[in-house]
Amino acid sequence: MMFAAIDAAPDLYGWLSTLDREVAGQFASMAARKDEYVELLRSMEDALEVLVPRGWAPFNMDSAVVASAVALVRLGRPAEADALLAGQWEDGRLTGQVCSRVSVMGAGEGEHAYHNLFRQRARLLRKAHEHHQARRYDASIPIIHAQIEGLVIDLSSGKKFFTKGPQKANLINPTQLVSIEACLSTLQAIFGEGAGETQAAGSLSRHAIAHGRELAYDTKENSAKTWSVIHALVQWAQPLAQQEAQRLRRDREAKNTGIDGVNEKGQRIDNRxxxxxxxxxxxxxxxxxxxxxxxxxxxxxxxxxxYRAKDFQQAGLPADPCIEMRRSADGKVIWFWRTTVSGWVLGAAVGLTGEGFDEWLYSGPTPPLESPTEAPALWGNAFDTPADWRS
Known part of the structure; x- marks a missing residue:
């Protein structure tokens, strides 16, 4: 809309410059970037239009290589385009990136059992990574297929990636580029195609591969295409896994409300x-x-x-979280604490010393009214981590 306004009012810069030189300069900068922005959108559209139907999720790869592949397809040289893109997956960087991203999904909420499921998925994907690096594409592709299906089933209430029936997962989400209809949904249809007869055509059909109806699937290009799909799928899955981990944490905290005690790690059970x-x-x-x-x-x-009310609310706390702050008499130690909804108190302090800074963390039933230097027994040693400060 802003670029349309620029086109519609070519003399706008001169008019703005009479009002505010700084605003006019910003407008001129935006106008200069218009062509760059339009070209970016065009290249993305080209990649989706040309490469997705060939089984590629055209993200995470070098944009210049992707553009060259689009040009090759349009010149009637699709096999060369596939080979060029497959080369992006040979050095292990992108395949390793998929494994790393899956390994941290569901983390950060203290739901270790849930997070461990993704770590196990990452372990299997690392085997697929090793197979791909060793050019054992017959082994890499089935492993990735299994993890694609498992990810989708776990994060879409039992719906599936490789199916055409009512159990087919809806992967369309216009707020994510990978999830617009022209990408994951289209790839889902391509990889979910059936096989009417046994063939050796190099099909991407998971059904044909799994049931022995496609006998020439084990190519570098097919393995790279399958990696590109799970790379895009991980982008779709990451926020969903985080939401599920948060839901599990809230459920656990609600269940533990009011329990006075600690677990086997010495952490408070009621840790809301x-x-x-x-x-x-x-x-x-x-x-x-x-x-x-x-x-x-x-x-x-x-x-x-x-830090104001909106910052506390964005952090998941009340607008007035009742965080207290104190300073030592010499002003060299600052500490904060907050009484949580369970009544347990957490605190953090920092102190300026001759050699730099020391940091202390606190967990206890009452507020830490004295500084760490004044009451070391209360706070413990600098940089020690109390059990309640571990996830």
């Missing part, structure tokens, strides 16, 4: 708001360290100035 509180306290330490470093004391209010 611990994760959000820990994250916010660590954020508060950053500007405290900066001010101590620059001025030797905190000169600007951190709570209510640098």
């Amino acid at each position: 708001e611990f994760r959000e509180t820990r994250a916010m306290l660590r954020k508060l330490l950053t500007p405290a360290i900066a001010q101590l470093s620059q001025h030797g004391a905190v000169q600007r209010a951190i709570i209510g100035d640098l």
Whole structure:
């Protein structure tokens, strides 16, 4: 819409410059980037239109290589285009990236059993990575197929990737480029095609491969195409896995509400708001360290100035989270604490020492009214991590 306005009003720059030179300069910069932006959109559209029907998810690869592949297909040289794109998957960088991203899915919420499922998926994908690197494409492709199906089943309420019936997962999400109708949904149809007879045509059909009806599937190009699909699918899956981990955490916390005790790791069982509180306290330490470093004391209010209601709400806390801040008498130690909804208190402190900074973390039933230097028994040693500060 903004670029349309530029086209519709070519004299707008001169008019703006009479009002505000800075605004006019920003407008001129935007107009200069119009062609670059339009070209980017055109190249993305070309890749989706030309390469997706050939079984490629055209993301994460070098844009110049993708553009060259599009040109080769349009010149009637599709096999060369496939070979060029398959070369992007030979050095192990992209296949390794898929494994790494899957291995951290579902992490960060303390749901270790759920996260471990993705770690196990990553373990199998690393085997596919090894097979691809060793050019054992007959082995890499079935492993990736299995993990594609498993990811989709787990994150779409039992729906499937490789099916045409009512159990087919809906992968269309216009807020994600990989999930627009022209990408994952189209690839789902291509890889989900059936096989009417036994053949050796190099088909991508998972059904034909799994049931022995496609006898020439084991090529570098087919393995690379399958890797490209799971790479795109991981982008679709990551936010869904995070949402599910958060749901599981909320359910666990609700179940443990009011339980007074610790688990086998010494962590409070009723740990509602611990994760959000820990994250916010660590954020508060950053500007405290900066001010101590620059001025030797905190000169600007951190709570209510640098961090306000919207910041606390974005962190998953109330608009007024009741975080307390104190300074030592000499101003060289700053500490914060918050009483969580369970009544348990978490705190964090930073102190300026002759050799730099020390950091302390606190977990206890009552507020830490004294600084770590004044009450070391209360806080423990610098840089020690209390059990309740571990995920």
